[in-house]
Amino acid sequence: MSITYAMATVLQQNPMDIAGLERLASELLPLYAGVDNLQLAPAGVVRKVFPATAHQGPVGHDLLNDPHSKDEAELALATRDLHIAVPAQLRQGRPGFVGRYPLFLTDKQGRQSFWGFVSAVVLLDTVKSFGQFDRLKQQGLAYHLWRAHPMTGEPQTLLRSSEPLTKATMTASIGVPREPWQLTVSPIEPDSLFSSTRLAAWLMVVLAAAAAGALTRSMLMRPVELAQMVRRRTRALESANLSLEWQATHDSLTGLGNRAMLEHELNRSIEHMRHAKGRLAVLLLDLDDFKSINDSLGHRAGDTMLQAVAQSLGRCVRSADAVYRLGGDEFVVVLNQLGEASLAGSIARKILAEVAQPRLILEQEIQLTTSIGVVIYPQDAEDAESLLSLADVAMYRAKKNGRNQMAFFSPALDHAAQTRLQLADQLREAIRTEAFELHYQVKVDIASGQAMGAEALLRWRHPVQGLIPPAEFIPLAEETGLIVAIGEWALQTACMAAESWHRCLGTPLSIAVNLSAKQFQDAALLEKVRTALLHSGLPAHRLELEITESMMMHKPDEAAATMRALRQLGVHLAIDDFGTGYSSLGYLSRFPIQCLKIDRSFVQNVPDSETDSTIARSIVSLGKSLGLTVVAEGVETQSQLDFLRQHGCHIAQGYLLGRPLEAARFIEQLRQQEAALG
Numbered sequence: 195m196s197i198t199y200a201m202a203t204v205l206q207q208n209p210m211d212i213a214g215l216e217r218l219a220s221e222l223l224p225l226y227a228g229v230d231n232l233q234l235a236p237a238g239v240v241r242k243v244f245p246a247t248a249h250q251g252p253v254g255h256d257l258l259n260d261p262h263s264k265d266e267a268e269l270a271l272a273t274r275d276l277h278i279a280v281p282a283q284l285r286q287g288r289p290g291f292v293g294r295y296p297l298f299l300t301d302k303q304g305r306q307s308f309w310g311f312v313s314a315v316v317l318l319d320t321v322k323s324f325g326q327f328d329r330l331k332q333q334g335l336a337y338h339l340w341r342a343h344p345m346t347g348e349p350q351t352l353l354r355s356s357e358p359l360t361k362a363t364m365t366a367s368i369g370v371p372r373e374p375w376q377l378t379v380s381p382i383e384p385d386s387l388f389s390s391t392r393l394a395a396w397l398m399v400v401l402a403a404a405a406a407g408a409l410t411r412s413m414l415m416r417p418v419e420l421a422q423m424v425r426r427r428t429r430a431l432e433s434a435n436l437s438l439e440w441q442a443t444h445d446s447l448t449g450l451g452n453r454a455m456l457e458h459e460l461n462r463s464i465e466h467m468r469h470a471k472g473r474l475a476v477l478l479l480d481l482d483d484f485k486s487i488n489d490s491l492g493h494r495a496g497d498t499m500l501q502a503v504a505q506s507l508g509r510c511v512r513s514a515d516a517v518y519r520l521g522g523d524e525f526v527v528v529l530n531q532l533g534e535a536s537l538a539g540s541i542a543r544k545i546l547a548e549v550a551q552p553r554l555i556l557e558q559e560i561q562l563t564t565s566i567g568v569v570i571y572p573q574d575a576e577d578a579e580s581l582l583s584l585a586d587v588a589m590y591r592a593k594k595n596g597r598n599q600m601a602f603f604s605p606a607l608d609h610a611a612q613t614r615l616q617l618a619d620q621l622r623e624a625i626r627t628e629a630f631e632l633h634y635q636v637k638v639d640i641a642s643g644q645a646m647g648a649e650a651l652l653r654w655r656h657p658v659q660g661l662i663p664p665a666e667f668i669p670l671a672e673e674t675g676l677i678v679a680i681g682e683w684a685l686q687t688a689c690m691a692a693e694s695w696h697r698c699l700g701t702p703l704s705i706a707v708n709l710s711a712k713q714f715q716d717a718a719l720l721e722k723v724r725t726a727l728l729h730s731g732l733p734a735h736r737l738e739l740e741i742t743e744s745m746m747m748h749k750p751d752e753a754a755a756t757m758r759a760l761r762q763l764g765v766h767l768a769i770d771d772f773g774t775g776y777s778s779l780g781y782l783s784r785f786p787i788q789c790l791k792i793d794r795s796f797v798q799n800v801p802d803s804e805t806d807s808t809i810a811r812s813i814v815s816l817g818k819s820l821g822l823t824v825v826a827e828g829v830e831t832q833s834q835l836d837f838l839r840q841h842g843c844h845i846a847q848g849y850l851l852g853r854p855l856e857a858a859r860f861i862e863q864l865r866q867q868e869a870a871l872g
C-alpha cells in the first residue's frame with residue numbers, strides 16, 4: 195500500500211503537480227501488479243483516478259461525508275496513517291479493498307494541514323489469483339480470508355470458498371500492513387481431516403497459503419522499498435530541480451547571477467531601501483572592445499577573460515553587494531546600503547583599475563578595459579527597470595568619453611539617449627527619402643601617379659544639420675540594423691558611379707566600398723553584390739569590398755566561406771584598417787584577400803616615428819611577399835608619400851592626393867589630374 199506513500203511524497207513536494215503525478219502513477223502502477231488504480235481525493239473528494247483507462251466511477255466520491263466510507267476515512271485522518279477499508283462493493287462494482295493514506299502538508303512555518311487522501315485500490319480477484327486460493331479447493335479445503343474490522347472488531351470477510359468451513363479448522367495469519375488478516379481453512383469433508391494423507395496435504399496447503407500470504411504481503415509491503423525508491427527519486431528530482439533553478443538564475447560561465455536574478459534581487463533591495471530610507475547604486479559595465487579579443491584569440495580565451503573579470507569584480511565589492519553577468523560582455527554591480535553617492539564613484543574607479551590589470555590568458559598577456567555607467571536609487575530612478583536603462587545611458591556616455599571611464603547618470607544624458615532614439619527615427623526616414631550620398635576619394639598608383647580608383651565614403655545630408663559624416667551615424671545604423679539597407683544602397687550607387695566614370699572618361703577605375711559587420715553577415719549579401727554588378731554593368735574585378743579584421747575573425751569559418759563566394763563572383767577583397775585589430779598573421783593565408791590597407795594611424799607618423807615607420811614598412815613587405823596589393827590610407831604629406839614609394843607601397847589615398855568629393859566634383863578632379871599628367 196505504500197504506493198500511496200509514494201504518491202503522497204510527490205504531492206508533498208508539489209501539491210499542484212497533477213501532471214507529474216500522472217507520470218509517476220503510470221510508472222509505478224506496473225510495479226504493483228495487484229493494484230488496480232490510484233485515486234487522489236483532495237479535501238476528501240475523489241478528483242482523479244489513475245490510470246485514465248481505469249473505471250472513473252469513484253470520481254466525485256466524498257469520502258468524509260459518505261456514511262459508507264466516513265468512519266474509516268475519519269479513522270485514517272485521526273491516526274494520520276494508512277488504513278485499509280473493505281467496502282462490500284467497490285465503486286467500480288467489484289469486490290476489493292482500498293488502502294487510504296491521509297496526506298498532510300507542512301508549510302514553511304512548520305504548520306500542517308490536511309491536503310486529502312491518496313488511495314490505492316486492490317481487487318479481491320487479484321488477491322485470489324495471487325494467493326492461488328483455487329489450489330486450496332483442489333486439495334479438498336474450504337477457506338475464509340478475513341480480518342477484524344478496525345472499528346467494530348467484527349470479522350469481515352474478504353474471500354471465501356463456495357464450500358462452507360466445517361468445524362475442524364486451522365487459521366494462519368497473513369501480515370498485511372497495519373492489521374493482520376486471517377486465512378482459515380477446513381477440509382471440505384470433515385471426516386477425513388486427520389487421516390495421515392489428508393494431514394500431509396493440509397500441511398502442504400498451509401505452507402502454500404503461507405507462501406501465498408507472504409506473496410500477498412510482499413505485494414502490499416513491497417511499497418516500503420518503493421517508498422524508499424520514490425524518496426531517492428524525489429531527492430534526485432529535488433537536486434535536478436535545484437540545478438534547473440540554478441541554471442535559470444545564474445550564468446553558467448562565471449557562476450554569477452544572471453539578468454533574471456538581478457531583476458529579482460534588485461527589486462528586493464529597492465524595497466528594502468525604501469523602508470530603510472537608504473540608497474543603493476547600480477553599476478553597469480560593458481567591456482571595451484571585448485569582441486576583438488574574442489574574435490582574434492578565440493572563444494576559449496574570451497571565456498577565460500570573462501571569468502577573470504568576474505573574479506576581479508568580486509574582489510572590488512563588499513559582501514552586502516552583488517555582481518551579475520547579463521550576458522556577452524555586460525556585468526552589473528549592485529552596491530547595497532550605500533552611504534554617500536560618491537562612494538559609488540570610488541568603487542567604479544577601483545573596478546576600472548582592477549579590470550585593466552594585464553592578465554595572462556592562454557599564455558598571452560592581455561589588457562582589457564571597461565566602461566561603467568552609474569545610477570543611484572532613489573535620486574535617479576525608483577524602480578529596477580528604470581535604474582538599469584539609465585545605467586545603460588550613463589555607460590554609453592562613458593564609452594563615448596573614450597572608454598576605460600565611468601560616468602554617473604544625469605538628466606542631460608537622458609536627453610542624449612532621447613536624441614539617439616530620435617536619430618534612429620531620422621535614419622529610417624533618411625532611408626525612405628534616400629537622403630544619403632556617396633563621396634569619392636581618389637586612390638593613386640604611387641609608381642605612376644595615375645588615379646586607379648576611388649573609395650566610396652558615405653554621408654548623410656540631414657535637413658537641418660547638413661552633411662553628417664559616417665562616424666556619427668554608422669554605429670547607430672549598425673546597432674539598429676539599418677546599415678544593411680543603407681549599405682545596399684551605397685553598393686548599388688558606387689557600382690553605377692564607377693561604371694559611369696568609365697563611360698565619361700574612358701578610364702576603367704575600380705571602386706572600393708566599405709562593408710559593415712551586419713552586411714557581411716547578411717545571408718543575402720552575395721545576391722545583393724551580384725545584383726549591383728548586373729544593374730551597373732561594372733565588371734566584378736573592378737569592385738573591391740573593404741572588410742575589417744574583426745569581421746573576419748568573428749566566426750572565421752563562415753567568414754571564409756562568404757569571402758570565397760564573393761571571390762567566385764570575381765570581386766576583390768581588401769582588409770581595411772590593417773594592423774589595428776588583434777592581427778593574427780595566420781589569417782592572411784587563410785582568407786582569399788587581394789589587398790591590405792595600412793591604417794591611417796601608422797601612416798600619419800611616418801617617417802618621423804621609428805616604430806610606426808617600422809610597422810608601415812613591415813606591412814608593405816608582408817603584403818608584397820604574400821602577393822597582395824598594399825594601399826596606404828590617410829597620406830597627407832609629401833614625405834609620407836615619399837616614404838611609402840621608397841618602400842614599395844603600391845597605392846596611396848589621402849588628403850594630399852585628394853579629399854573625398856561628391857560625384858560631380860570628383861569627376862572634375864579626375865579630369866584635371868588627367869590633364870595635368872598629360
Ligand SMILES: Nc1nc2c(ncn2[C@@H]2O[C@@H]3COP(=O)(O)O[C@H]4[C@@H](O)[C@H](n5cnc6c(=O)[nH]c(N)nc65)O[C@@H]4COP(=O)(O)O[C@H]3[C@H]2O)c(=O)[nH]1
Pocket residue numbers: 635650651652663664665668681684707708709710740770771794827828829830847848849850854
Ligand atoms: N585625417 C585624414 N582622414 C582621411 C584622409 N584621407 C581619408 N580620410 C578619411 O579616412 C576615412 C577612410 O575611410 P575608412 O578607414 O574606410 O573609414 C570609414 C569607414 O569605416 C566608414 N564608412 C564610410 N563610408 C561607409 C559606407 O558606405 N559603409 C560603411 N559600412 N562604412 C563606411 O566610416 C569611416 C570614416 O569615413 P570618413 O569620415 O569618410 O573618413 C574616411 C576619409 O575621409 C587623410 O588624409 N587624413
